[in-house]
Amino acid sequence: MSLAVVVTPGEARAARRALGGSVGFVPTMGALHAGHLALVRRARGENAHVAASVFVNPAQFGPREDLASYPRTPERDLDLLEKEGVALLFAPEPGAMYPPGFETWVQPGPLGARLEGERRPGHFRGVLTVVAKLLQALEPDRAYFGQKDAQQAVLIRRMARDLDFAAEVVVCPIVREADGLAMSSRNVNLSPQERRAAPVLRRALVAAAVAWEAGERRGDVLRRLALTVLATEPLAKPDYVSAADPSTLIEIDGPSERLLLSMAVRFGATRLLDNAVFPEGSGL
Ligand code: AMP
Secondary structure (H helix, E strand, C coil): CCCEEECCHHHHHHHHHHCCCCEEEEEECCCCCHHHHHHHHHHHHHCCEEEEEECCCHHHCCCCCCCCCCCCCHHHHHHHHHHCCCCEEECCCHHHHCCCCCCCCCCCCHHHHCHHHHHCCCHHHHHHHHHHHHHHHHCCCEEEEEHHHHHHHHHHHHHHHHCCCCCEEEEECCCECCCCCECCHHHHHCCHHHHHHCCHHHHHHHHHHHHHHCCCCEHHHHHHHHHHHHCCCCCCEEEEEEEECCCCCCECCCECCCEEEEEEEEECCEEEEEEEEECCCCCC
16 A cells, blocks of 8 residues: 555544554654654554654744754655555644644643753643644554653653543664664764764763663762763763653652663754663663
């Protein structure tokens, strides 16, 4: 079956209802890479059909953020999704999602005020609102998100529970480049020097993982260790390094049997995220 492309929520709903059987949904902002395609493959394995969306959601960008320079590769995205056997692509323009008079938002609770939410006011309100709208339009059985955006995944799971969404939220592992850098659409904005420096995020996480394996359980020690590794790379400007409870995202200083170690680090104008959950492999 060939890929159907729809551009309004109404068309998306009609096209989804025309698909018989279960639907797995992969929301993206496009500029697709192997991390997105891993979500598509997982969705394909667990559902009769896969639906994807490509929408650079203006509502989740702050006024001084990179909405204008966010990479866009629509033709390549279409081609990749077709090759992956995706049945339905929802690719709306902003006006189709936020028509004149739009005024209703999904507001996260305290979980949305920590970490990324603290640095990017309004970001998760934009994310949750668009994800709620996409799930309403496409009515998937399952929706697939990457652990790469750990707080986003936790918040979407919370929203699905709190608002009784029918879709199951599935969180998939982080896909990395050969040198350890987490795949991200924003990686193309790194200069060659910044690109060479960027795997320091992964090295910081690995240092913490080694310490965890050796028995270190204290959040403050693991956080400091990661910061020490980041400090070896002059181009890396840490925004934050967090060691938090994976469910509440509250910082943990003392020992804990489960931890989300997450970080945001600037390289010039590009801000990169990475994280690991300890014990490793336990996921979010
Ligand atoms: P984005 O297009 O960056 O908004 O990402 C769309 C989805 O793909 C989100 O659920 C991300 O968490 C996920 N994603 C992005 N990068 C990766 C990666 N390197 N590995 C796994 N999932 C990813």
